[in-house]
Amino acid sequence: xxxxxxxxxxxxxxxxLMCYLTTGKHMxxxxxxxxxxxxxxxxxxxxxLFGFGGALAARxxxxxxxxxxxxxxxxxRGVPDIVFFLFVPIALDQGLEYLRHLxxxxxxxxxxxxxxxxxxxxxxxxxxxxxxxxxxxxxxFTLAVIxxxxxxxxxxxxxxxxxxxxxxxxxxxxAEAYGMTHRQVxxxxxxxxxxxxxxxxxxxLWMILIKATPLLFLLGVExxxxxxxxxxxxxxxxxxxxxxxxxxxxxxxxxxxxxxxTKLSESVLSRITARLSRxxxxxxxxxxxxxAGGAGA
Amino acid sequence: xSCLDIxxxxxxxxxxxxxxxLPRGDxxxxxxxxxxxxxxxxxxxxxALALIFGFFAxxxxxxxxxxxxxxxxxxxxWFIFLFRGxxxxxxxFLAYEALVLLPRAGIDIFGxxxxxxxxxxxWAGALLxxxxxxxAYSAEIFYGAxxxxxxxxxxxxxAYGMTGWTKFRRVVWPTMLRLAWPAYTNEAIFLFxxxxxxxxxxxxxxxxxxDALYYxxxxxxxxxxxxxxxxxxxxxxxxxxxxxxxxxxxVNRRLNRHLPGQDRPRLRLRPQIIR
Numbered sequence: 004x005x006x007x008x009x010x011x012x013x014x015x016x017x018x019x020l021m022c023y024l025t026t027g028k029h030m031x032x033x034x035x036x037x038x039x040x041x042x043x044x045x046x047x048x049x050x051x052l053f054g055f056g057g058a059l060a061a062r063x064x065x066x067x068x069x070x071x072x073x074x075x076x077x078x079x080r081g082v083p084d085i086v087f088f089l090f091v092p093i094a095l096d097q098g099l100e101y102l103r104h105l106x107x108x109x110x111x112x113x114x115x116x117x118x119x120x121x122x123x124x125x126x127x128x129x130x131x132x133x134x135x136x137x138x139x140x141x142x143x144f145t146l147a148v149i150x151x152x153x154x155x156x157x158x159x160x161x162x163x164x165x166x167x168x169x170x171x172x173x174x175x176x177x178a179e180a181y182g183m184t185h186r187q188v189x190x191x192x193x194x195x196x197x198x199x200x201x202x203x204x205x206x207x208l209w210m211i212l213i214k215a216t217p218l219l220f221l222l223g224v225e226x227x228x229x230x231x232x233x234x235x236x237x238x239x240x241x242x243x244x245x246x247x248x249x250x251x252x253x254x255x256x257x258x259x260x261x262x263x264x265t266k267l268s269e270s271v272l273s274r275i276t277a278r279l280s281r282x283x284x285x286x287x288x289x290x291x292x293x294x295a296g297g298a299g300a
Numbered sequence: 301x302s303c304l305d306i307x308x309x310x311x312x313x314x315x316x317x318x319x320x321x322l323p324r325g326d327x328x329x330x331x332x333x334x335x336x337x338x339x340x341x342x343x344x345x346x347x348a349l350a351l352i353f354g355f356f357a358x359x360x361x362x363x364x365x366x367x368x369x370x371x372x373x374x375x376x377x378w379f380i381f382l383f384r385g386x387x388x389x390x391x392x393f394l395a396y397e398a399l400v401l402l403p404r405a406g407i408d409i410f411g412x413x414x415x416x417x418x419x420x421x422x423w424a425g426a427l428l429x430x431x432x433x434x435x436a437y438s439a440e441i442f443y444g445a446x447x448x449x450x451x452x453x454x455x456x457x458x459a460y461g462m463t464g465w466t467k468f469r470r471v472v473w474p475t476m477l478r479l480a481w482p483a484y485t486n487e488a489i490f491l492f493x494x495x496x497x498x499x500x501x502x503x504x505x506x507x508x509x510x511d512a513l514y515y516x517x518x519x520x521x522x523x524x525x526x527x528x529x530x531x532x533x534x535x536x537x538x539x540x541x542x543x544x545x546x547x548x549x550x551v552n553r554r555l556n557r558h559l560p561g562q563d564r565p566r567l568r569l570r571p572q573i574i575r
Contacts (some may be wrong), residue, residue: 049408052550087568221500228393235397253399258386 011243023244036260039216042148046212049152054159059189061164078159091150092143101265103127107300127260140225147222153214162204168192169200197287200278206272213264231257238297301494302329303526310486314338314509322508322518332519332529345423346511347492350430354491356432358438359473365443376439383436386565388494389428391492394431396420422503430498434491443486445480446472482567485548487539496537500507 008014008022023029060072100123108124125131130138178192220228235250264286280287309319311334323331340558364376383391402416419425449472457471478486500516511519516529523529549567556564 073426142387219387220389229387232393248397248400251401252393254390254394255396257390260384261386265381 019244021166023246025233026071029231030233031225032227032234035225035227035230038144038224039219040187041152041168042144042219043212045148046151046155047209048146050112050208051211052160053152053156054161054163057156058163058167064185072164075157076164087154088215088222089149090148091153092222095146095149100127121295141221143224144239147219147224150177150222151212151215154210157164157209158211159205161199162208163201164198165204197281199283199285202272202276202279207274209268209272210265213261213268227257227260260288303328303334306330307334310334311463312341314511314515316507316509319418324522327519327523329462329528334514335515335519336529336532337536339510339515340540342422342498342509342511343492343495343537344540346427346430346495346498347488350434351429351488351491353431354434357435358442361439362437362442362446362476362486365439366446378441380436381437383433384440388433388497391429392497392503395425399425399521400415421506422498423539425497426503430491430495433494434487437487437490438484441480441483442476443511444483445476448479449475474555478565481548481552481555482565485552485567488548489544492544493537493542494534 008025009086011022014022057072057075060068061076063069063072086105104123104127107126122184130142174192174196175188177189183191217226217228219226229255232250235248235253238245276287277291281291284286306328310331311322312318313322313335315338322335339509347548361376362378364372365374365380367373369422399416399419400420419428438463453475454467454469457467485516495511496513499510512533516533519529545567552565552567
């Protein structure tokens with residue numbers, strides 16, 4: 004990185020540390036923090052969208068749609084979610100490769116699933132074994148995002164469905180009395196009022212999402228846990244920067260990262276909670292009203 | 301070789317009793333059930349001990365967090381934040397790496413040598429992490445319950461002239477437990493499920509003595525078929541969960557026995573494993 008780092012064996016103290024922390028491998032390590040942040044930033048809106056769809060479907064008046072919505076929300080209540088994290092990427096991967104197998108492979112009699120192995124021809128592999136490394140990583144990351152979105156979408160659907168049920172019935176009936184259609188009631192009354200009831204559950208989900216990101220490591224993505232283990236392990240004299248086992252320091256760094264994320268999220272979420280309870284017929288909204296009235300008088 | 305022989309050979313394998321080599325060649329369903337079941341001993345060990353020790357630590361932490369004195373309150377708040385704010389996965393890795401750094405020869409205190417090598421073993425190190433983790437999570441539950449103890453109950457205790465320890469033991473503590481119990485049941489189930497992470501995260505299995513998931517992944521590697529050992533593991537975990545619900549439900553009934561039927565809180569199950 005710097006010209007002075009050309010010969011690390013001559014360096015001492017702080018200069019050595021500066022050069023050590025700016026090696027190419029360390030740049031990849033810092034980059035992997037953005038991978039984790041990217042995962043959260045992509046997953047959160049997609050999961051919210053899935054959850055919204057699921058909750059609306061569960062309230063739908065069309066029976067098959069309602070069954071689908073109820074099934075989706077019930078999914079996560081029955082089965083521990085780690086099962087989905089390990090199962091969804093494998094199932095998606097095999098499903099996609101099987102579809103490509105039907106389309107791209109020369110016809111053959113060999114069954115795709117045999118002897119507990121999954122065999123498709125080289126042309127059906129995803130991504131192709133000849134494609135560059137970056138595509139393999141992007142593909143693995145995408146599968147992880149889809150797994151996260153499906154699982155957290157089901158959690159969110161559960162929360163949002165509960166929140167929609169919690170909106171006072173009288174509010175909806177008043178809207179109906181004004182002659183609003185079902186769609187108008189949903190859009191103008193139900194959805195704006197639902198958020199204050201949904202927020203405690205959604206903030207809880209966001210906290211769980213933050214703490215679920217090390218599972219990327221189990222899914223084989225080169226995330227921060229991977230790099231912390233890789234960089235921290237003992238480096239003998241054949242490396243440019245030999246050092247003893249420093250994994251504990253790297254993991255302390257990760258711990259600080261996660262605690263910082265939690266702290267930041269807590270303060271942002273408490274602001275959003277205060278903003279959303281303004282003017283609501285809840286205890287928090289009532290407290291705000293009293294405070295404002297007291298200040299005015 | 302009948303199934304009973306296999307149970308005799310491998311039933312206690314996870315504790316190092318019985319056959320030394322794990323089955324390699326023809327792995328039968330009985331092998332898988334026996335060995336994974338024997339691994340469950342460790343899951344139950346981690347879960348039960350962490351839960352029992354954690355229960356008392358959590359009560360103390362909840363009281364400290366609710367205390368007026370900042371010298372008690374601040375450390376409790378920080379402890380709870382530390383363990384609830386970071387992933388259990390990272391805590392396991394960090395604890396293992398930190399425990400490995402302890403001096404191998406032991407620590408000398410006033411001429412006494414305290415051995416430290418046993419701390420890097422899963423039975424002590426992982427138990428310590430699980431204990432601290434469940435203490436923090438349960439403390440937050442108990443703290444919330446402590447804050448919702450009805451004012452009338454406390455005033456009634458005052459009216460009877462109860463103070464200090466008597467008031468705590470007879471009024472505050474039982475009410476706190478009663479209010480916290482549904483959430484605490486979920487925490488206990490959560491904890492038992494989290495024991496599956498132990499051998500996935502740092503702590504090595506010593507002499508192939510591992511937990512249920514360790515043997516399940518062993519069989520999945522040997523037979524190239526994950527669709528038998530993992531469902532067996534899931535089956536054992538479901539049985540364990542049902543037993544827990546039974547025990548905690550009985551305690552819940554006992555805690556609420558003075559209330560009329562419709563006022564009794566029901567246990568609601570919400571299984572999750574990430575923390």
